[in-house]
Amino acid sequence: MSKLGNIGARLYRGEVGYDFIGKRKIWYGISILITITAIVGLAVRGLNMGIEFSGGAVFTAKTSVSTSEVQHQAESATGGHQAVVQKLGGDSVRIQISGLDTKQALPVQEELAKDLNVPVKDVNTQLVGPSWGEEIANKAWLGLGIFMVLVVLYLAIAFEWRMALAALIALIHDLTITVGVYALVGFEVTPGTVIGLLTILGYSLYDTVVVFDSLKEASKDLTKQTRFTYSEIANRSINSTLVRSINTTVVALLPVAGLLFVGGGFLGAGMLNDISLALFVGLAAGAYSSIFIATPLVADLKNREPQIKALAKRVKAKRAAAAAKEASQEDTEDSAPAPADAEDGAAVVGPRHQPASRNRGRGRPSGKRR
Template sequence: MGLGRRLYRGEIDVDFVGRKKLWYSLSGLLLIFSLAGLLINGLNLGVEFKGGTVFSFKAPTANIEQVRTEFKTLGVHQPIVQEAGDRWRVTTETLPAEQVAKIQDAVVKEYKADPKQIDVQQVGASWGGEVANKAWIGLGVFMLAIILYLSMAFEPKMALAAIVALVHDLVITAGIYAWSGFEVTPATLLGFLTILGYSLYDAVVVFDMIKEVTAKLGTTSKKTYTQAANDALNHTLIRSLNTSLVAILPVAAILFIGTTLLGAGTLKDLSLALFVGMLVGTYSSLCVATPLLVTLKEREPKYQAIARRLASTGGGAKSAKRAATAKS
C-alpha cells in the first residue's frame, strides 16, 4: 500500500529508460517464446478460416468426453467440442451429406435430441480464405493509418517506436494463442484489433507528455533528452496503470469467471486476446516504445550536444550517463 501511495503522489522516480537493456532482454525472451509456439504448434484456426462442418444441438445429460467419443466412433477425425450455453458446438472437417445425416441420426438416438433443434452449418475453405485476406487487409490499413497519424501529430520516430511496440504486442499475443491452443475465430481478430487500438492509446498518452516536456530542451538545458523523457514517463505512469487496471478487470472477469465458472465458451476467443493484449500493451508502452524512442532521439546532433555539454560539467554526470546508455 505504501508503494502504491508513493507512486500515486509521484514520490518515486522509476528509471524506465535507464533499464532499457533489461526490458529489451525480457521482450526478446517473450518474442522467442511466442515465435517458438507459432512454429511448433501453429495457430488453431477456427472453422471460419479453414472450412468444415459445425453441429449445434442440445444434450443436457452429456459431457465433453462423451460427445467427443461419439463423434469419433462415427468417423470424425479430431472433433472440436465446445459448450456454448445450453448447447453443444462440435466442429469437424468438411463432411459429405451422407455422413452428416448419419451423425444427426446418432445424436437424436444417443441424446434424445429434437431433430428440429440440430443445426448443421457447412463452411467452405474458400470463404475462410476470404475472411483471412480481409483480416490481413484490415491490419495493413490500420498500421498505415497509425503511421500517418503519429507522423503528423508527433514525428516519424515516434511512429516507428509505436509500430514496433504494436508488432511486439501482436506477436506475443499470437504466441500465447499458439501455446494455449485456443481457437482463432473472427472474434479473436476483433480482439486483436481492439488491443492494437488500446496499445496505441497508451503510447499516444506517453508520447504526448514526452513531446511537451522535451519541447523545452535547448542549448542551456539542464537535462538530456533521456532524463526529460523518463520524467514525462513517470508523470503518466499512474494514469497508464489506472487505465490498464480498470480495463483489465472486466476482461479478466469474462475470461476467468464467464468462461470457467459459467461455461460461456464463446467468449474466451475474444477475452483471451483482450486480456493478454492489454497486459502486454501496457508493458510495451512503458518499457519498449519509450526506450526505443529515446534511443533514436539521442542520436540527433541537438541532443548529443546537450549530453556532451552536461558531461563536461560536474553536475551533469548522471545526465551524460543516461544519454550514453540510451545511445548504446
C-alpha cells in the same frame, strides 16, 4: 488510495522516479525472450483454426450425455475427424467438426442422432465453407495493414517519425505475443479472436500516445538548456504518467478478466474465450510495451542525433564543473585555520595597543598631585 495519489503526484513533479531508460537493455532482453517464445510456440504448435476458417460442420442438439462422451461419439461417427464439443446451457451441446462437406455431414447427423438417442430433426446442422473463413482472414489482414499505415502517418505528423517507428514496433510486439499465447494455450481462433486482436491495437496505442505527448511537451526547447539530457526527460515523462497508465490498465483488465475466467472458465462460453483472451493478453502487453519498449526506443533513436549528442556533452561538462567547484570549496573549508580561542591558551594575533598611562600627564601644569 491516498498514498497512491501522493506517489503519483510526486512522480508527476519529478521528486521520485525509476530509471526506466537506464535499464532499457534489461527490458529489451525480456521482450526478445518473450517474443522468441511466442514465435517458437507458433511454429511448433501452430494456431488452432476454428471451423469458420478451415470449413466444416456444426451440430447442435439437446442431450444429457457428458461432453467427453459426446466427443468420442462424434469422432467415431466421422471416422477420425477431430471434434470440439462445448456445453451450451444445461442440456445442449455444440459439436464442431472440421473438414466435413455437404455429403459427409448428413450421415454424421444421422449417426449422432442415433448415439445421442434424439430424433434426427432435433440435431441442427450448419455447414461452413472454408472460402468464407478465407475471406474473413483476408479482410482482417487488409484492415490491419490500413490501420498500421494510418497509425504511422498520424504519429509521424502529430509527433515525429521516431515516435511513429517506436509505436509500430511496440504494436508488432504486442500482436506477436498475443498470437503466440493463443498457440501455446491452444485456444481456437475464430472471428471473435480477430475482433479481439483488432481491438487491442487501439488499447495498445493509448498509453503509448499519452507518454509521447508528455515527452513532446517536456522536450520543447530542450537544446537551449543544460540541466537534463533527452534520456532523462524521457524517463521523467514515463514516471509522470506511470500511475495513470497503471490505473487505466487495471480498470480495463478487471472486466476482461471476468469475461475470461468467469464467463469462459465457469460458464463455458466459447465466444467469450476467443475475445477475452486476446483482449487480456493484448492489454497487458500494450501497457508493458508503452513503458518498457516504445519510449526507450525513442530515446535510443533521438540520442543518435548530433544536437542531442552535443546536449549530452554540455550537460555532462556542466555537471563535472559543478562537482569540481563543490569539491574545491570543501577542500578550502577543510584547510582553513580554526579561529583562536583564549581559553585554549592560543596567542591572540593582532595589533598591540600601547597603554595610555605612558602619555598621562603630558600637557598638564606641573605640580603635586592631590
